[in-house]
Amino acid sequence: MFNFRKKEKKDKDAQRLDALDFVSIFMRTLKLLSDFVYVLLILMMMLGAGIGLGYLGSQIDNVKVPSQETLVKQVNSVTLVSQMSYSDGSLISDLDTDLLRTPVESSAISQNIKHAIVSTEDENFETHKGVVPKAVFRALLTSVVGLGETSGGSxxxxxLIKQQILGDDPTFKRKAKELIYALALERYMDKDAILTAYLNVSPFGRNNKGQNIAGVEEAAQGIFGVSAKDLTIPQAAFIAGLPQSPIVYSPYNSDGSLKDADDLSYGVKREQAVLYNMYRSSYLTKEEYDTYKSYDITQDFLSSGVAETTSHDYLYYAVFDEAQDLMYDYLIKRDGVSDQDLKNDKTKQAYQQLAKETLKTGGYTIKTTINKSIYAAMQTAAANYGSLLDDSTGQVQMGNVLMDNSTGAILGFVGGRDYNENQNNHAFNSYRSPGSSIKPILAYSIGIDQGFLGSASILSNYPATFSSGEKIMHDTSEGTGMMTLQDALNSSWNIPAYWTYQKLLNEGVDVKSYMSKMGYTIDDYNIESLPLGGGIDVSVFQQTNAYQTLANGGVYNKGHMVESIVDSDGDVIYQHEAAPVRVYSAATASIMEELLRGVIKSGTTTSFKSVLTGLNATAGNADWVGKTGTSNNYVDSWLVVSTPKVTLGSWSGHDDNSPMSNSSGTNNNRYIANLVNSIYQAAPDVLGVSDKFSLDSSVIKSTVLKSTGLKAATVSVNGSNISVSGETTTSYWAKNGAGNTVYKFAMGGSDSDYQDAWQKILSGK
Incomplete structure (x- = not known):
């Protein structure tokens, strides 16, 4: 028994040892593997860093070092007031900077804040030459392995270079410039001058009025109510902690109110960290540190105040938006930022922010194309006659744009009834269905340009349906019969436009090419109701620009409001240059103007001309052409009119897309007539009342039958050859000229429609 138990214990001990050996071997193997992976990761990191350093080096080789005068001037540049002006140079407004900054000399800055900043932001400031190589490598390595941003180690x-010149985008190209510029700046300026410049420009959050502040003087005055030279050590420590995260550490909210205790604690804890940095850097003794860290800095904060505000209107914000886009383009080009760089959202956002801040604080003059007298007259007219648009559905909004045909310059606009009540700019930022106002642009002009239509062409207005079986309605009418292109436009019938657009699609016409040249973005060109205003939303500005194209002989000049941007030294950084794009042939444009003159003259869909003539015979007798548009249920009402000199686009409706009454078109006509009269009174020459549209010399004139819109010919009708003749007229063609009459002579229509049409033609009805 004894031997058996001993043997059993020995076996168990052996098994335990085997198990331990297995675990030991497994753990050693695992460690070897983990060490291998660790080494591999290190090698990959080093390789990545090497590649990064190599690329960074290649970028550095391409950096051109600015001159001493240029670089010093740029880093010392502080906030300058930018402004925007009318076309005559008179002031529209200074630009709101949203940033208070008061630069001071080095002697006006306490040594306390200088020591606090250096110990916290750059402890090697006094000894380095502008760049700390190991910090650059560390930041690059961190970026390569994806653990942080490339901005570390600055x-x-x-x-200072980043804040004043280069911005904060994360590209190697910018980083390379930052390094080279920093090294150069250290040769051009002494340490105290660099530190003073930094303290004068850095952001420090908000003051007690909720205003954004930059520069140590504004920080001292706006937070503690003292000058920068009088800052105590705790106050200096608090301010020195702000640049890392100015808004978070600021003691004030955006309305100037003091933050609650929890939110204040972030800034206070940051102040404590700065005090420790000052002690660690030997700017404070141990005794001083212990004394200051127990000081309650919150007792020094100023109580809340109220900032003065400046009110603006539609013009200010419309000009600023366009100027900001132009500044963005300028900065991208200036810095050589590639399309590949801009695929990085952070880079794009950084430059958008830089453009905004540069424009606001750079002392630029933005000269606009806005005629001061015309703009003022349009605002007065909107205030005095806007009520003409109102109906039983309530107050109706409007948007209007007046554009010079030959240049695309915007001379004036109306953004809405009252900016203080509704900040939506209905002239530029509101996108609505164009209704029938799109027909001449999308269907008929392209049809003429392609040689499918002449001015006297016949189109089917017989009842028709979409492919879904839904009837194509015109208000309550299902259709009539054959009609001329002029009649189709005068009454704005839907079915003829539908058939014309179907012809374009069936013939493979590149409609998108026409529309995209004029800035339209349409998701689906196969929508059957597209020529009726379905599946497309446009702004008043865009629609005005399209009609400008027709009035300008078929040449599109992109509408613009900013003529130039000039910096504080008088250097032009942007000057508008015409970039005309031919969309329609000159023949097409002149034929369409002939047809659109008929629309206005007939008065079928608009009483604009007669109302205007009653108000002002001279203005009413100008050579007006144009087109109306109404979307389903009277949700949108449009009228776009042109003279040879200018185009005026107009829209009215409710912001919530609710319907207006069926009198909306009449109301809009009355309002537009009064608006035009006001424009004429302010600037009689702008309308060009003595100028006339004329047919281009390239127009092909064909004598055609009024009944078919084509030349007289022998046609097989119901098995009989019939010589078709009758009353003739002149039809204007942009291409090919009129052909001979054929059985299916019209645009669109079914077999039964032609049976009926020929019966009427042959019976003389």
Whole structure:
């Protein structure tokens, strides 16, 4: 028994040892593997960093070092007031900077804040040459392995360069410039000058009025009510902690109110960290540190105040938006930012922010195309006659744009009834269904340009349906019969436009090419109701620009409001240059103007001309052409009119897309007539009342039958050859000229429609 138990214990001990050996071997193997992976990761990181350093080096080789005068001037540049002006140079407004900054000399800045900033932001400031190589490598390595941003390791000199010149986009190209510029700046300026510049430009959050502040003087005055030279050590420590995250650490909310205790604690904790940095850097003794860290800095904060506000209107914000886009383009080009760089959202956002801040604080003059007298007259007319648009559905909004045909310059606009009540700019930022106002642009002009239509062509207005079986309605009418292109336009019938557009699609016409040249973005060109205004939303500005194209002989000039941007030294950084794009042939445009003159003259869909003539015979007798548009259920009402000199686009409706009454078109006509009269009174020459549209010399004139819109010919009708003749007229063609009459002579229509049409033609009805 004894031997058996001993043997059993020995076996168990052996099994335990085997198990331990297995675990030991497994753990050693695992460690070897983990060490291998660790080494592999290190090698990959080093390779990545090497590649990054190599690329960074290649970018550095391409950096051109600015001159001493240029670089010093740029880093010392502080907030300058930018402004926008009318076309005559008179002031529209200064630009709101949203940033208070008061630069001071070095002697006016306490040594306390200088020590606090250096110990916290750049402890090697006094000894480095602008760049700390190991910090650059560390930041690059961190970026390569995806653990942080490339901005780590920046010296105060680099931060100054970034704030004042290069912005904060994360590309190697910018980083390379930052390094080279920093090294150069250290040769051009002494340390105290660099530190003073940094303290004068850096952001420090908000003051006690909720205003954004930059520069140590504004920080001292706006938070503690003292000058920068009088800052105590705790106050200096608090301010020095702000640049890392100015809004979070600021003691004030955006309305100037003091933050609650929890939110204040972030800034206070940051102040404590700065005090420790000052002690660690030997700017404070241990005794001083212990004294200051127990000081309650919150007792020094100013109580809340109220900032003065400046009110603006539609014009200010419309000009600023366009100017900001132009500044963005300028900065991208200036810095050589590639399309590949801009695929990085952070880079794009950084430049958008830089464009905004540069424009606001750079002392630029933005000269606009806006005629001061015309703009004022349009605002007065909107205030005095806007009520003409109102109906039983309530107050109706409007948007209007007046554009010079030959240049695309915007001379004036109306953004809405009252900016203080509704900030939506209905002239530029509101996108609505164009209704029938799109027909001449999308269907008929392209049809003429392609040689499918002449001015006297016949189109089917017989009842028709979409492919879904839904009837194509015109208000309550299902259709009539054959009609001329002029009649189709005068009454704005839907079915003829539908058939014309179907012809374009069936013939493979590149409709998108026409529309995209004029800035339209349409998701689906196969929507059957597209020529009726379905599946497309446009702004008043865009629609005005399209009609400008027709009035300008078929040449599109992109509408613009900013003529030039000039910097504080008088250098032009942007000057508008015409970039005309031919959309329609000159023949097409002149034929369409002939037809659109008929629309206005007939008065079928608009009483604009007669109302205007009653108000002002001279203005009413100008050579007006144009087109109306109404979307389903009277949700949108449009009228776009042109003279040879200008185009005026107009829309009215409710912001919530609710219907207006069926009098909306009449109301809009009355309002537009009064608006035009006001424009004429302010600037009689702008309308060009003595100018006339005329047919281009390239127009082909064909004598055609009124009944078919084509030349007289022998046609097989119901098995009989019939010589078709009758009353003739002149039809204008942009291409090919009129052909001979055929059985299916019209645009669109079914076999039964032609049976009926020929019966009427042959019976003389």
């Amino acid at each position: 010296t105060l000199t680099q931060q």
